[in-house]
Amino acid sequence: MKPMLLFVLQIFMLLFNxxxxxxxxxxxxxxxxxxxxxxxxxxxxxxxxxxPGVWIAKPPYGMTFFKNPTGRASxxxxxxxxxxxxxxxxxxxxxxxxTNQSFRQGVNFAVGGATALExxxxxxxxxxxxxxxxxxxxxxxxxxxxxxxxxxxxxxxxQEYFAQAxxxxxxxxxxxxxxxxxxxxxxxxxxGSHVAEVVGKICAATEKLVSDGAKAVVVSGIPPLGCAxxxxxxxxNQTGGEHEPATGCLKELNLLSKxxxxxLRRALARLDARHxxxxxxxxxxxxxxxxxxxxxxxxxxxxxxxxxxxxxxxGGGGPYNFDLTALCGMPGVSALDPPSAYVSWDGVxxxxxANRRIADGWLTGPYAHxxxxxxx
Numbered sequence: 174m175k176p177m178l179l180f181v182l183q184i185f186m187l188l189f190n191x192x193x194x195x196x197x198x199x200x201x202x203x204x205x206x207x208x209x210x211x212x213x214x215x216x217x218x219x220x221x222x223x224x225p226g227v228w229i230a231k232p233p234y235g236m237t238f239f240k241n242p243t244g245r246a247s248x249x250x251x252x253x254x255x256x257x258x259x260x261x262x263x264x265x266x267x268x269x270x271x272t273n274q275s276f277r278q279g280v281n282f283a284v285g286g287a288t289a290l291e292x293x294x295x296x297x298x299x300x301x302x303x304x305x306x307x308x309x310x311x312x313x314x315x316x317x318x319x320x321x322x323x324x325x326x327x328x329x330x331x332q333e334y335f336a337q338a339x340x341x342x343x344x345x346x347x348x349x350x351x352x353x354x355x356x357x358x359x360x361x362x363x364x365g366s367h368v369a370e371v372v373g374k375i376c377a378a379t380e381k382l383v384s385d386g387a388k389a390v391v392v393s394g395i396p397p398l399g400c401a402x403x404x405x406x407x408x409x410n411q412t413g414g415e416h417e418p419a420t421g422c423l424k425e426l427n428l429l430s431k432x433x434x435x436x437l438r439r440a441l442a443r444l445d446a447r448h449x450x451x452x453x454x455x456x457x458x459x460x461x462x463x464x465x466x467x468x469x470x471x472x473x474x475x476x477x478x479x480x481x482x483x484x485x486x487x488g489g490g491g492p493y494n495f496d497l498t499a500l501c502g503m504p505g506v507s508a509l510d511p512p513s514a515y516v517s518w519d520g521v522x523x524x525x526x527a528n529r530r531i532a533d534g535w536l537t538g539p540y541a542h543x544x545x546x547x548x549x
Contacts, residue, residue, distance in 0.1 A: 198337065199260055199262075199337060199338060199339045199389070200278070200334075200337040200338060201262075201277060201278050201279040201334075201337070201338040201339070202253075202256070202257055202260070202262055202265060202278070202279035202338065202339045202340075202341065203279055203280060203281075203282070203317065203335075203338055203339075203340050203341070204253050204265055204279070204280075204281040204282065204283055204340075204341040204342075204343060205282045205283055205310060205313045205314070205317075205340075205341070205342050205343060205345075205378070206253075206283035206287065206341075206342060206343025206344055206345055206393070207283060207284065207285060207286060207287040207288075207343065207344060207345055207347065207348055208229075208246040208283075208284075208285030208286065208287075208521075208522060209246070209251065209252070209283075209343055209344040209347070209393075209396075209458075209522065209523075210251060210252070210253050210281065210283035210341070210343030210344065211244065211245065211246065211251075211267070211281070211283040211284050211285045211287075212243070212244060212245055212251065212253070212254070212264065212265055212266070212267050212281045212283070213243060213244030213245070213266075213267035213269075213270065213281075214244070214267040214268060214269045214281070214282070214283065214284040214285070214308075215227065215229070215244060215284050215285035215286060216229065216230045216242075216244035217244070217267060217269040217270065217271075218269065218284065218306050218308075228500050228501060228502025228503060228519075229242060229244060229245065229246050229285065229502060230242050230244065230502070231502035231503075232502070233248065233487060233501070233502075233507065233508045234246070234247070234248065234501070234502055235247075235248065235249065236248050236249075236508065236512070237249035237512055237513070237524075237525050238250050238525060242502075244267065246285060246518070246519065246521070246522040247518050247522055247523060247524060247525055247528060248486070248487070248508065248512040248518050248524055248525050249512075249524070249525030249528075250264075250525050250528060250529070251528050252343075252528045252531050252532040252535065253265060253281065253283075253341060253343060253532075254528075254532075255528065255529055255532035255533070255536075256339075256341065256532050256535065256536065256545065257279070259532070259536050259546075260339070262278055262279060263278065265279050265280060265281035266280055266281065267280075267281050268280045268281060268282045268313075268316055268320070276320060276323065276324065277324065279338070280320070282313040282314075282316050282317055283313070283343055284304075284306070284308040284313070286304035286306070286308060286348055287304070287308045287309060287310065287313065287345065287348060288303070288304075288308075288309050288310070288345070288348045288349045288352065289309065289310050289345040289346055289349055289371045289372075289374040289375050290309065290349050290367070290370060290371060290374055291309050291311060292304070292306075292307050292308075292309050292312075295352055299356075300352045300353060300355075300356050301355075301356070302351070302352045302355040302356070303352050304348075309374075310342075310345055310374055310375065310378050311374070311378070314378055314381060314382075331385065331386060332385070332386035333386070334386070335382075335385055335386035335387050335388075336386050336387070336388045337388075338387065338389070339389050339391065339545070340382050340387045340389065340390045340391070341390075341391045341393075342375060342378060342379060342382075342390065342391070342392045342393065343393050344393045344394075344395055344396065344458055345371075345374075345375055345393075345395075346371050346372075346375070346395045346433050346437075347395050347396070347398065349367070349371050350364055350367075350371075350398065350429060350433075351398075353367070354404075354407075354408055354411065357411065361411075361412055361425045361426065361428075361429055364429065365429050365432055368429070368432050368433050368436055369436060371433065372433065372436045372437045372440055373440075375392060375437060376437070376440045376441065376444055379392055379441065379444060379453060380444060380448075383444075383448050383451045383453075387451060388450065388451050388452065389451070389452050389454075390451065390452070390453050390454070391454045391456050391535070391541065391545060392437070392441055392453065392454070392455060392456065393456040393458050394430075394433065394434035394437055394438065394455065394456065394457055394458045394459055395430050395433050395434060395458055395459070396430065396458045396459060396462050396523075397420075397422055397426075397427045397430050397459050397462055397463060398423075398426035398427065398429055398430045399412075399417070399422035399423030399424060399425065399426030399427035399430070400420060400422035400423075400427065400462055400463070400466060400483065401517065401520060401521055402483055402484060402485040402488070402493035402494060402495045402517050402520040402521075403485070403493070403495045403519075403520035403521045404423065404426060404521075405421075405422070405423060405483060405493050405495075406491060406492070406493045406495040406496075406520070407495075407497075408423065408426065409423060412424075412425040412426055413425055419467050420463060420466045420467055420483075421466070421482075421483050422463075422466070422483070430459055431459065434457070434458075434459050437455070438455045438542075441453050441455050442455075452543070454541050454542060454543055454544075454545065455541065455542045456535045456540065456541045457534075457535075457540045457541065457542070458531065458540075460539075460540060461527075461530060461531045461534055461540050462516065462523075462527070462531075465482070465516045465527060465530070466482050466483065466516065469482040469516070472530060473513065473514070473526065474514055474515060474516050474526070474527075475514045475515060481515075482516060483517075484509075484515065484517070485501070485515070485517045485518065485519055485520040486508050486509050486512045486514075486515035486517065486518050486519070486524055487501035487502075487506065487507070487508035487509070487512075487518055487519050488500070488501055488506065488519065488520055489503070489506050493520065494509070494520070495520035500519065500520075501518070501519035501520070502519075512524045512525065512526065513525070513526040514526075515527075
């Protein structure tokens with residue numbers, strides 16, 4: 174895309190807060206990740222009829238755009254949905270969908286609860302909060318490999334096909350660290366000793382996709398762990414309780430996020446240098462959320478004078494509107510109106526409004542390096 178055209182598009186999107194569809198050279202999108210990217214796989218795994226604990230399958234999830242739950246952990250669309258729309262693609266179907274449909278234009282392998290590290294790591298170390306399903310990043314890559322015969326007829330054909338695709342490795346790492354935190358017997362420093370392992374798994378997956386033929390891979394960092402209302406409610410004592418003056422977020426957890434993101438960005442830069450024919454972009458999930466919280470009125474969110482910028486839109490009360498006994502989706506739990514005034518939807522995940530702004534920042538800048546639309 175020519176620089177001047179990109180600049181004009183960026184100004185338009187900022188002024189009107191729109192994700193617009195523009196022509197692209199991509200022919201498909203393939204996505205991996207956890208609940209920040211999952212468009213329905215977790216609910217399919219559980220089965221809709223047996224999801225008393227999968228609250229994303231219940232109202233008011235999906236209320237803003239879809240008007241009903243779709244398996245997305247939000248009131249509406251996710252960042253990956255806005256990316257697909259902006260590039261002119263239909264919303265990515267979950268890979269586990271049993272309906273008769275073609276995945277030629279793309280598919281989403283992300284699953285809520287997924288980790289970068291193997292599930293066996295958590296089971297072997299006695300971490301009880303790990304997902305009951307084997308859905309780690311390497312497993313998702315296995316699903317991708319199994320789908321290849323339906324997408325392309327030979328290794329050479331696959332190389333050519335994937336060279337024209339956009340690959341997105343969505344947020345991964347949050348669940349790795351959350352599972353360790355929920356054990357209650359690990360300090361943040363101890364958890365931080367595993368950052369290099371988590372980052373290594375993400376980079377290995379990125380390199381695997383490049384070896385499969387990918388020429389464009391977008392890899393997401395993690396959000397500020399200390400800013401999630403759920404984490405603020407649950408982990409203040411465990412993390413020392415020190416809050417950042419500018420955001421009100423838990424300082425120690427945010428330092429963990431920063432360490433993860435810094436290591437990931439450096440590792441991706443090295444990987445990009447080793448593969449000059451591919452473009453590996455780092456998508457910043459940390460900076461936009463901090464921006465929203467430090468200047469909420471500028472972005473259309475509730476102000477921070479009463480702490481509302483750190484409150485979940487949908488929850489059961491308390492200072493952060495988060496209660497484990499009254500989670501969003503449980504009977505009697507409702508959402509505050511309007512959801513677009515909030516950054517956090519349910520105490521962990523984001524509202525559609527926040528997802529839209531993040532996606533726009535990944536598409537045109539300043540939250541991706543390089544932005545998705547900067548080159549093809």
